[in-house]
Amino acid sequence: MKHRYLPMTEADKKEMLATIGVNSIDELFSDIPESVRFKGEYNIKPAATETALMKELTKMAQKNADLKSNTSFLGAGVYDHYMPVIVDHVLSRSEFYTAYTPYQPEISQGELQAIFEFQTMICELTGMDVANSSMYDGGTALAEAAMLSAGQTRRKKVLISSAVHPESKDVVQTYAKGQYIEVIEIPHNDGVTDLEALKEMISDDIAAVIVQYPNFFGRIEPLKELEEIIHAQKSMFVVSSNPLSLGALTSPGKFGADIVAGDAQPFGIPTAFGGPHCGYFAVTNKLLRKVPGRLVGQTVDEEGRRGFVLTLQAREQHIRRDKATSNICSNQALNALAASVAMTALGKKGVKEMALANIQKSNYAKKLFKENGFELAFEGPSFNEFVVKLNKPVKEVNQKLLEKGIIGGFDLGRDFSDLKNHMLVAVTELRTKEEIDTFVKEMGEYHA
Amino acid sequence: MHKDDQALVFELSTPGRIGYSLPEMDVPETDINELIPAGYLREEEAELPEVAELDIMRHYTALSNRNHGVDSGFYPLGSCTMKYNPKINENVARFPGFAHVHPLQDESSVQGAMELMYDLQEHLIEITGMDQVTLQPAAGAHGEWTALMMVRAFHEANGELKRTKVIVPDSAHGTNPASATVAGFETITVKSDDNGLVDLEDLRRVVGEDTAALMLTNPNTLGLFEEHILEMAEIVHSAGGKLYYDGANLNAVMSKARPGDMGFDLVHLNLHKTFTGPHGGGGPGSGPVGVKADLIPFLPKPVLVKKAEKYVFDYDRPQAIGRVKPYYGNFGINVRAYTYIRTMGPDGLKAVTEYAVLNANYMMRRLQDAYDLPFDRHCKHEFVLSGKRQKKLGVRTLDIAKRLLDFGYHPPTTYFPLNVEECIMIEPTETESKETLDAFCDAMLQIAKEAEENPEIVQEAPHNTVIGRLDETLAARKPVLRYQKQ
Numbered sequence: 001m002k003h004r005y006l007p008m009t010e011a012d013k014k015e016m017l018a019t020i021g022v023n024s025i026d027e028l029f030s031d032i033p034e035s036v037r038f039k040g041e042y043n044i045k046p047a048a049t050e051t052a053l054m055k056e057l058t059k060m061a062q063k064n065a066d067l068k069s070n071t072s073f074l075g076a077g078v079y080d081h082y083m084p085v086i087v088d089h090v091l092s093r094s095e096f097y098t099a100y101t102p103y104q105p106e107i108s109q110g111e112l113q114a115i116f117e118f119q120t121m122i123c124e125l126t127g128m129d130v131a132n133s134s135m136y137d138g139g140t141a142l143a144e145a146a147m148l149s150a151g152q153t154r155r156k157k158v159l160i161s162s163a164v165h166p167e168s169k170d171v172v173q174t175y176a177k178g179q180y181i182e183v184i185e186i187p188h189n190d191g192v193t194d195l196e197a198l199k200e201m202i203s204d205d206i207a208a209v210i211v212q213y214p215n216f217f218g219r220i221e222p223l224k225e226l227e228e229i230i231h232a233q234k235s236m237f238v239v240s241s242n243p244l245s246l247g248a249l250t251s252p253g254k255f256g257a258d259i260v261a262g263d264a265q266p267f268g269i270p271t272a273f274g275g276p277h278c279g280y281f282a283v284t285n286k287l288l289r290k291v292p293g294r295l296v297g298q299t300v301d302e303e304g305r306r307g308f309v310l311t312l313q314a315r316e317q318h319i320r321r322d323k324a325t326s327n328i329c330s331n332q333a334l335n336a337l338a339a340s341v342a343m344t345a346l347g348k349k350g351v352k353e354m355a356l357a358n359i360q361k362s363n364y365a366k367k368l369f370k371e372n373g374f375e376l377a378f379e380g381p382s383f384n385e386f387v388v389k390l391n392k393p394v395k396e397v398n399q400k401l402l403e404k405g406i407i408g409g410f411d412l413g414r415d416f417s418d419l420k421n422h423m424l425v426a427v428t429e430l431r432t433k434e435e436i437d438t439f440v441k442e443m444g445e446y447h448a
Numbered sequence: 449m450h451k452d453d454q455a456l457v458f459e460l461s462t463p464g465r466i467g468y469s470l471p472e473m474d475v476p477e478t479d480i481n482e483l484i485p486a487g488y489l490r491e492e493e494a495e496l497p498e499v500a501e502l503d504i505m506r507h508y509t510a511l512s513n514r515n516h517g518v519d520s521g522f523y524p525l526g527s528c529t530m531k532y533n534p535k536i537n538e539n540v541a542r543f544p545g546f547a548h549v550h551p552l553q554d555e556s557s558v559q560g561a562m563e564l565m566y567d568l569q570e571h572l573i574e575i576t577g578m579d580q581v582t583l584q585p586a587a588g589a590h591g592e593w594t595a596l597m598m599v600r601a602f603h604e605a606n607g608e609l610k611r612t613k614v615i616v617p618d619s620a621h622g623t624n625p626a627s628a629t630v631a632g633f634e635t636i637t638v639k640s641d642d643n644g645l646v647d648l649e650d651l652r653r654v655v656g657e658d659t660a661a662l663m664l665t666n667p668n669t670l671g672l673f674e675e676h677i678l679e680m681a682e683i684v685h686s687a688g689g690k691l692y693y694d695g696a697n698l699n700a701v702m703s704k705a706r707p708g709d710m711g712f713d714l715v716h717l718n719l720h721k722t723f724t725g726p727h728g729g730g731g732p733g734s735g736p737v738g739v740k741a742d743l744i745p746f747l748p749k750p751v752l753v754k755k756a757e758k759y760v761f762d763y764d765r766p767q768a769i770g771r772v773k774p775y776y777g778n779f780g781i782n783v784r785a786y787t788y789i790r791t792m793g794p795d796g797l798k799a800v801t802e803y804a805v806l807n808a809n810y811m812m813r814r815l816q817d818a819y820d821l822p823f824d825r826h827c828k829h830e831f832v833l834s835g836k837r838q839k840k841l842g843v844r845t846l847d848i849a850k851r852l853l854d855f856g857y858h859p860p861t862t863y864f865p866l867n868v869e870e871c872i873m874i875e876p877t878e879t880e881s882k883e884t885l886d887a888f889c890d891a892m893l894q895i896a897k898e899a900e901e902n903p904e905i906v907q908e909a910p911h912n913t914v915i916g917r918l919d920e921t922l923a924a925r926k927p928v929l930r931y932q933k934q
Contacts, residue, residue: 005532013806028806029826044571047792066547089505108729120931137586271548275774299923301915309923327629327630328589429470
């Protein structure tokens with residue numbers, strides 16, 4: 001058959017078969033026993049031409065309500081943010097996206113250096129000593145943090161705040177089962193981790209305490225008090241953090257976190273129906289050799305030129321096999337590149353300005369809701385999300401809002417039985433005053 | 449600093465320059481100290497670079513020029529399937545209705561995205577011969593672990609708590625034993641025989657009441673088809689274990705043999721290999737898992753199903769292993785894979801495998817006299833050579849790989865699998881032309897000749913890359929993992 005991705009001609013094929021010394025391609029498959037041989041062709045849709053497929057998939061995509069043609073107040077771990085347009089121009093350079101893991105440093109300096117820069121920027125924001133080259137996403141990064149903690153402390157119990165993203169909690173739970181680690185949930189009080197409960201629950205057999213900052217409800221966790229309680233038991237202090245918020249908030253590293261993990265999606269990465277995003281993983285120097293995944297390090301060549309290589313690989317699966325610190329191989333390198341470009345474009349001033357805009361705009365929305373008779377579930381400082389009580393199921397409200405071109409907030413009742421009819425509202429720097437005003441107006445009749 | 453050094457973006461930074469255009473601050477502002485508690489407002493700014501837009505573009509363009517991708521040149525990296533990444537995939541993945549939908553939107557507003565996922569599942573079910581597929585795992589290793597967690601849940605549900613061991617061949621990829629460990633299993637290695645296939649006698653010896661599963665790639669990492677697959681399946685199944693297919697090498701057998709028909713109970717696929725999701729410099733990938741009917745209850749939740757012409761995420765899965773990833777997987781990569789499968793169709797996918805195998809066999813025969821060929825039989829989509837003849841001349845496989853850089857090629861995988869001395873593992877893929885294959889073979893033949901006549905030129909390679917061989921010992925002994933302002 002002729003296909004634009006398959007360059008061999010009949011003449012090529014003939015010549016190649018002669019070199020191999022067989023008469024047909026079929027002979028090359030003679031080692032597949034008859035009994036397992038698949039006969040014929042797959043019963044799948046026929047090949048589509050470029051034009052026809054573009055048309056069909058354009059239509060399929062248009063069946064979705066996207067965040068760009070609608071106004072989104074949905075967050076819950078994935079956000080509609082400003083994406084500098086240059087991000088996609090850099091990502092579209094196929095020297096980056098058609099390469100694989102930089103195993104040959106001499107012809108992969110571009111990727112290696114970009115990741116080295118990513119590691120540096122993540123360290124800067126989180127206030128940590130070391131960051132790896134990326135993980136799948138925030139949820140699996142947190143699971144790796146739990147496993148690292150258990151290995152490091154030789155303890156088999158982990159406490160996780162109920163104000164951590166519920167899907168991340170689920171992922172931690174799944175990984176923990178694999179490692180025979182027990183995960184126990186710490187309740188929240190007024191939307192932040194309940195310190196009194198934590199004091200009751202913690203002891204010297206707890207490997208780690210995991211909190212989220214800002215947490216799933218948007219609240220700012222008391223990291224200072226948490227650190228004292230956690231380190232008093234020599235447990236690991238693990239913080240899941242939205243790195244954008246750290247443009248304005250004191251870094252977890254400054255509060256003494258041992259591991260900071262999360263997702264860099266707010267930096268130049270589209271929501272893409274949940275993935276691919278970009279997990280990150282940062283630790284103190286003490287944990288350097290326990291880090292999962294790839295690390296890029298600086299070195300020199302014979303002539304003293306600066307260069308970058310994958311380093312400390314003795315931690316990894318391809319060397320250490322069943323004794324590796326993690327099974328991760330492919331990571332999210334291209335999305336780490338996207339995040340790097342976005343962080344570079346925003347730079348020192350922009351990341352702060354953007355983080356502050358999230359605080360200001362969401363605070364404006366919060367006030368407006370209150371002025372319009374809404375009750376917030378939790379009072380107190382927050383980043384770009386807050387919880388509004390409604391008089392109707394959130395699903396119902398969201399369906400009404402969508403008719404007005406608004407994608408409403410997250411239905412907390414899905415994961416929190418005590419928060420039925422509670423909507424988690426996200427207001428990013430992209431929302432204009434007009435959009436916020438319209439949203440609150442459209443919500444008008446739903447206050448509890 | 450050396451005169452040839454490529455500046456870091458931090459070294460381009462100048463206070464006062466910006467590279468962004470944030471939306472206007474159009475709401476009344478409140479004093480930030482009233483909004484954020486004392487001690488929680490960042491005092492020292494994060495040291496991110498301050499660079500204007502053109503200089504950012506030039507920086508990354510310069511970096512891209514120091515990087516080799518499939519679009520730059522031939523990339524026969526064995527076991528990685530570095531085939532062409534079609535451009536239509538990139539366009540489709542960027543459609544606003546795919547790129548800018550939120551995973552937690554009401555299901556009624558994302559039926560198109562769910563339809564694509566569902567249809568991809570259906571296609572992968574047919575391609576693998578399995579009964580159900582989950583798209584949740586983010587990459588191959590993640591899929592391996594997901595599948596092994598299902599194996600564990602299956603045995604536990606049957607009260608078989610003593611099945612704690614996972615068997616892997618000595619030629620297995622490192623993620624296999626690593627995934628087994630993360631899933632809470634102990635790894636047992638089964639030997640290869642003289643033909644490079646799993647030693648059946650050794651397999652019979654290692655299976656038993658404690659066997660949870662055997663993990664296998666077929667064709668294996670040597671590029672050889674495990675001819676005794678049904679016998680192996682019988683050995684493992686009659687011991688009560690499950691048979692797991694590592695889909696890393698599916699490009700070799702599409703339309704020729706399906707894992708489901710070979711006796712496999714679980715399979716993971718690497719959509720970034722066989723199905724052209726780009727490798728992205730190391731990721732993101734996508735590692736769907738397919739299972740036979742008896743394992744369906746254990747699939748991670750949610751499971752995407754179709755009910756009365758509507759696509760629905762089913763969370764009511766009491767026996768599910770849980771969630772393995774937030775949301776539904778690397779959707780953007782799944783969009784690319786779906787676009788590719790629809791582009792190729794059934795006859796196209798069959799041709800893919802046929803040309804992948806033709807190309808590998810052709811190269812193997814062109815190189816078999818100059819290098820040692822440890823397994824002289826038809827290979828599948830890749831083959832291994834041994835550089836042990838060259839090693840006697842003082843030229844290591846590492847040197848051969850570095851010399852190939854001078855010819856503008858990405859070298860093959862080297863020193864893997866571990867059971868072949870001075871291993872060189874070549875996977876050309878089906879998207880390369882005969883001219884490309886010939887030119888690469890000519891370079892390999894020239895290097896073999898150089899090893900005999902002028903070994904220094906190989907030992908001291910590369911000669912014309914932007915940087916020479918790097919001091920990896922220094923990198924590991926004194927780790928510098930981030931930039932620090934001087």
